[in-house]
Amino acid sequence: xxxISRQSAFIYTFAYNDAERSLCHLEMRSFFGKVTELKIIKxxxxxxxxxxxxxxxxxxxxxxxxxxxxxxxxxxxxGKEGETxxxxxxxxxxxxxxxxxxxxxxxxxxxxxGSEMQxxxxxxxxxxxxxxxxxxxxWYFGMYTKSEPIWFEHIKKPREYSTALSTRVARAVANIxxxxxxxxxxxxxxxxxxxxxxxxxxMGIDIVGRDINPLVCEGSRENIAYFGLTGDVxxxxxxxxxxxxxxxxxxxxxxxxxxxxxxxxxxxLKHARRxxxxxxxxxxxxxxxxxxSVGFHIxxxxxxxxxQFSREIVVCE
Numbered sequence: 001x002x003x004i005s006r007q008s009a010f011i012y013t014f015a016y017n018d019a020e021r022s023l024c025h026l027e028m029r030s031f032f033g034k035v036t037e038l039k040i041i042k043x044x045x046x047x048x049x050x051x052x053x054x055x056x057x058x059x060x061x062x063x064x065x066x067x068x069x070x071x072x073x074x075x076x077x078x079g080k081e082g083e084t085x086x087x088x089x090x091x092x093x094x095x096x097x098x099x100x101x102x103x104x105x106x107x108x109x110x111x112x113x114g115s116e117m118q119x120x121x122x123x124x125x126x127x128x129x130x131x132x133x134x135x136x137x138x139w140y141f142g143m144y145t146k147s148e149p150i151w152f153e154h155i156k157k158p159r160e161y162s163t164a165l166s167t168r169v170a171r172a173v174a175n176i177x178x179x180x181x182x183x184x185x186x187x188x189x190x191x192x193x194x195x196x197x198x199x200x201x202x203m204g205i206d207i208v209g210r211d212i213n214p215l216v217c218e219g220s221r222e223n224i225a226y227f228g229l230t231g232d233v234x235x236x237x238x239x240x241x242x243x244x245x246x247x248x249x250x251x252x253x254x255x256x257x258x259x260x261x262x263x264x265x266x267x268x269l270k271h272a273r274r275x276x277x278x279x280x281x282x283x284x285x286x287x288x289x290x291x292x293s294v295g296f297h298i299x300x301x302x303x304x305x306x307x308q309f310s311r312e313i314v315v316c317e
Contacts, residue, residue: 009044015039031175130143158226186205212238250268270294280316281314
């Protein structure tokens with residue numbers, strides 16, 4: 001779940017390679033409404049870090065100051081007697097070059113803060129993890145939540161499909177489509193083997209799946225159940241869908257693998273616009289003119305690359 005708070009502040013750190021940069025930045029814009037090249041961002045938006053394949057962790061800010069000494073002075077207000085804690089210095093920060101904080105200094109800062117906190121210091125199995133980080137000329141301290149790579153557990157599925165998105169990309173696409181799930185109804189009307197559905201459902205997104213192929217619908221249901229999830233997947237052509245949704249996610253890998261015509265793609269896109277206010281389209285080819293011909297307005301986009309193969313992810317309204 002996510003929410004926006006005027007009182008709370010959060011700091012997120014990110015990890016991604018060059019091929020993932022564009023995808024991570026689109027997800028970042030979807031979550032936070034802004035992007036940074038520094039792999040660290042401060043926001044009032046509260047995101048579970050395990051939702052993203054790119055977020056390393058989240059600091060829920062409890063104290064801040066112009067110097068680390070100001071953090072040390074405030075440290076006695078945090079922690080609990082009878083509980084253990086550990087303080088880590090986040091290596092991802094905006095202090096680089098000559099201003100970079102070296103390892104020895106990081107350890108000294110961790111110890112200085114930890115020794116002032118209530119409770120006992122435990123390096124190996126603490127009850128609560130805290131973090132300190134310099135960012136934009138100030139120091140921040142707070143409870144730290146490390147991201148868990150839940151998507152990694154979804155790689156091995158009972159049913160596989162050679163053209164399916166990777167679980168990592170599928171998770172990011174689900175976040176781009178539904179960054180803040182509360183009250184949002186989504187559909188994957190060409191769901192295939194259910195890769196996007198598994199990621200979306202595992203994050204609590206209200207999404208249903210439809211596909212014209214009964215065999216892949218069966219496989220999708222099997223994959224969803226395998227991970228202990230519950231989802232609504234039915235055989236249906238997109239033109240037969242009568243309900244409307246807030247968001248639709250459509251993967252269109254057609255031209256590379258089959259000979260589906262532009263006319264068939266046009267029908268899918270036309271009906272996607274009919275059934276959803278917002279549509280996130282995954283395509284192997286640029287189709288701006290085609291999308292505009294259906295009446296879509298492109299509001300954001302990115303390219304994700306794996307080896308020599310690229311997909312474009314386009315956000316439309």
